Amino acid sequence: ELKVEQNPLFLSMQEGKNYTIYCNYSTTSDRLYWYRQDPGKSLESLFVLLSNGAVKQEGRLMASLDTKARLSTLHITAAVHDLSATYFCAVDGRGSQGNLIFGKGTKLSVKP
Amino acid sequence: GAGVSQSPSNKVTEKGKDVELRCDPISGHTALYWYRQRLGQGLEFLIYFQGNSAPDKSGLPSDRFSAERTGESVSTLTIQRTQQEDSAVYLCASSLSAGSSGYTFGSGTRLTVV
Numbered sequence: 220e221l222k223v224e225q226n227p228l229f230l231s232m233q234e235g236k237n238y239t240i241y242c243n244y245s246t247t248s249d250r251l252y253w254y255r256q257d258p259g260k261s262l263e264s265l266f267v268l269l270s271n272g273a274v275k276q277e278g279r280l281m282a283s284l285d286t287k288a289r290l291s292t293l294h295i296t297a298a299v300h301d302l303s304a305t306y307f308c309a310v311d312g313r314g315s316q317g318n319l320i321f322g323k324g325t326k327l328s329v330k331p
Numbered sequence: 332g333a334g335v336s337q338s339p340s341n342k343v344t345e346k347g348k349d350v351e352l353r354c355d356p357i358s359g360h361t362a363l364y365w366y367r368q369r370l371g372q373g374l375e376f377l378i379y380f381q382g383n384s385a386p387d388k389s390g391l392p393s394d395r396f397s398a399e400r401t402g403e404s405v406s407t408l409t410i411q412r413t414q415q416e417d418s419a420v421y422l423c424a425s426s427l428s429a430g431s432s433g434y435t436f437g438s439g440t441r442l443t444v445v
Contacts, residue, residue, distance in 0.1 A: 252434070261422060262374075262436040307373060318364055318387065319434065323373040 221246050223310050225322035233330055235297050240325045242291040242308035250311040251291045252319065253282050255304045262307065266293075298329045333357075335437035337423050343443045344413055352408045352440045356425030361403050364424045364434070367392075374422065380406060381428065413444045 222245040232238050242251070250269055254262040266275045268284035268291060275282050279302065281294045291308055305326045309319040336355040344350050356363045361382045366374040376390040380400040391397070395413075400406040410417055420439040427433060 254436075261438045264434065267433075309374075318376045318379050318390070319374075320376065321366075321374040 221248070221310060221320045223308060223320050223322040225308055225325050227325060228323060229326050229328075231328045231330065232295075232298050234299055237297065238295050240293040240295070240306055240308075240327075242293070242322055244289050244291075244310045244320075246289075248286070248289070248310040251284050252309040252311070253291070253293055254307045254309065256307065256324070257304050265306075295327075298327075300329050300331055303327055303329045335423055335425050335435050337421075337437035337440050339440055340438065341441045341443075343445060346415060346444055347412055349409065349411045350413055350442065352410075352421050352442070354406045354408070354423030354425075354437060356404070356406070356423070357435055359427070360425035360435075361428050362426045363400060363406050364426075365398055365406070365408050366422045366424065368420045368422060368439070370419070377408070377421075410442075413442075415444045418442055418444045 224243045226241050230238060252267050253265040255265050256262050266282040268282060271286040273284045279296045284291045293306060295302060305324045307321050307324045309321045311319055335357055338353045342350055364379040365377040367377055368374050378386055378388050378391055378398045380386045382403060395411045398406060398408045408421060420441050422439045423437045424434045
């Protein structure tokens with residue numbers, strides 16, 4: 220059974236600081252996704268990582284994938300308050316035929 | 332349409348009643364997924380449809396849950412004899428095909444069972 224674990228689950232940080240969210244998964248996967256969810260809202264796609272060593276950056280967020288370690292990271296650079304949200308990683312497991320398995324999410328709070 | 336549309340956005344129902352939740356996927360998306368998100372939790376996969384193939388129902392939590400899809404368009408998720416533990420946000424997503432890399436989520440239906 221494919222399992223996805225994120226840590227930390229809660230993260231409080233100050234503006235201007237850097238931090239990394241980790242996403243581990245238990246079996247081989249072809250793709251890894253990062254989503255953002257604001258309170259009471261749906262999920263917004265941030266990144267889709269399709270291969271080992273993939274790195275994608277958008278603004279202050281950078282995501283990477285190491286399929287050998289079954290690990291993805293979401294790095295936050297010089298955090299700002301607008302980044303406060305819950306971040307989910309999800310894995311499209313081999314043979315899963317498309318349904319995503321989600322981590323429990325990391326609730327990020329950026330304080331001024 | 333331009334995005335995935337779900338209705339109603341909010342539903343309050345009495346315990347024991349049946350509810351139907353609706354999802355309109357993006358036009359041309361052959362794959363459609365239902366997920367459940369309990370308060371403060373991640374998303375649990377419920378069911379997905381791919382074209383005219385038999386749906387993958389492996390995530391449905393009990394036989395009170397069922398879903399249908401008409402061709403490659405609208406889907407309804409039905410919960411019979413609702414229980415308080417069914418209270419959650421039910422999210423629908425669609426993609427061009429199963430396993431394609433672009434999933435678009437709807438805004439969800441917040442179900443409250445009282």
